[in-house]
Amino acid sequence: MSFSVKIAKSRGMCAGVERAIQTVKNAILKFPQKNVYVLHEVVHNKHVVDDLRSEGAHFVDSLEEVPDNSVLIFSAHGVGISTFEAAKARDLTIVDATCPVVSVIHKKMNKAGLKGMDAVVIGHKGHQEVVGTIGQYTGDASKVHIIISADDVSLLNIDGDNAMFATQTTLSIDETRLTVEALKKKYPNIQGPKADDTCRATQVRQNAVKELARSCDLVLIAGSANSSNSNRLKEVALNEGALAYLIDDSSQIEISWFNNVTTVGLSAGASAPQYVVDEIVDYLKQNGASSVEEVGSDLKEKSFPLPKEVHL
Numbered sequence: 272m273s274f275s276v277k278i279a280k281s282r283g284m285c286a287g288v289e290r291a292i293q294t295v296k297n298a299i300l301k302f303p304q305k306n307v308y309v310l311h312e313v314v315h316n317k318h319v320v321d322d323l324r325s326e327g328a329h330f331v332d333s334l335e336e337v338p339d340n341s342v343l344i345f346s347a348h349g350v351g352i353s354t355f356e357a358a359k360a361r362d363l364t365i366v367d368a369t370c371p372v373v374s375v376i377h378k379k380m381n382k383a384g385l386k387g388m389d390a391v392v393i394g395h396k397g398h399q400e401v402v403g404t405i406g407q408y409t410g411d412a413s414k415v416h417i418i419i420s421a422d423d424v425s426l427l428n429i430d431g432d433n434a435m436f437a438t439q440t441t442l443s444i445d446e447t448r449l450t451v452e453a454l455k456k457k458y459p460n461i462q463g464p465k466a467d468d469t470c471r472a473t474q475v476r477q478n479a480v481k482e483l484a485r486s487c488d489l490v491l492i493a494g495s496a497n498s499s500n501s502n503r504l505k506e507v508a509l510n511e512g513a514l515a516y517l518i519d520d521s522s523q524i525e526i527s528w529f530n531n532v533t534t535v536g537l538s539a540g541a542s543a544p545q546y547v548v549d550e551i552v553d554y555l556k557q558n559g560a561s562s563v564e565e566v567g568s569d570l571k572e573k574s575f576p577l578p579k580e581v582h583l
């Protein structure tokens with residue numbers, strides 16, 4: 272068995288994820304006398320969460336699980352206003368690691384609620400980011416509508432002259448474009464971004480995988496099963512006609528995947544650490560990779576400043 276390996280240069284951790292991880296690390300250092308709790312997984316990656324847990328962070332799914340006098344960190348996906356207010360009423364040191372890109376969307380949702388506008392959120396129901404985004408709308412909850420596809424637009428019945436839309440940041444660029452087009456066609460006066468709210472990190476990684484998959488038979492995406500952006504990368508590769516698998520690390524690879532494969536592509540979701548990519552490359556070298564090269568361009572992303580509460 273012999274195959275070549277191409278690795279997308281634009282891959283892996285985005286600025287929002289790096290900021291959230293560093294926020295937890297700094298909180299552990301800055302508040303040694305307190306327990307550090309994170310509401311939900313700080314980012315959707317098993318290795319990142321395991322690493323931070325081993326450094327002392329606790330991950331919980333509800334505020335009730337956080338004892339008083341602890342540090343409470345909100346994850347990169349953000350939370351709704353009621354969660355924020357409930358935490359503020361407690362004896363907690365609150366640190367908000369919501370990605371700044373998501374915070375911008377939160378402000379728009381909040382404004383829409385105050386103005387009594389209909390708010391259409393294009394995203395996956397139940398995903399932590401969507402829960403946080405709709406939780407920013409403080410008005411009549413029946414005016415918030417979660418949709419995902421262009422077909423869903425036909426089910427909407429809103430006042431298009433007093434409505435706005437926002438999208439989850441990690442959606443498929445191609446699918447979201449169709450949904451937004453259908454929305455703007457039905458409601459020409461709806462307010463919202465020119466295209467959508469998918470972030471630059473999402474766009475850059477999807478474009479890189481699209482390019483990569485065109486010259487590969489098989490594409491491996493490093494990322495966890497609950498990572499939205501990683502799942503979208505796998506779909507992009509599948510849509511380009513390659514076989515594609517989403518894996519936490521090399522332990523999930525099946526050797527039969529490489530049968531009749533001449534070129535393997537590799538990329539990583541926005542929450543996957545580089546050491547996982549390195550570990551997968553080592554596995555590939557030991558199991559038939561005859562060459563390994565990086566392809567595409569490395570589009571640099573600017574970093575985000577840390578929350579002031581965790582400045583050291």
Ligand code: SF4
Nearest residue numbers: 285287288370440470
């Ligand atoms: S994927 Fe985009 S929105 Fe999500 S944390 Fe990264 S930069 Fe922020």
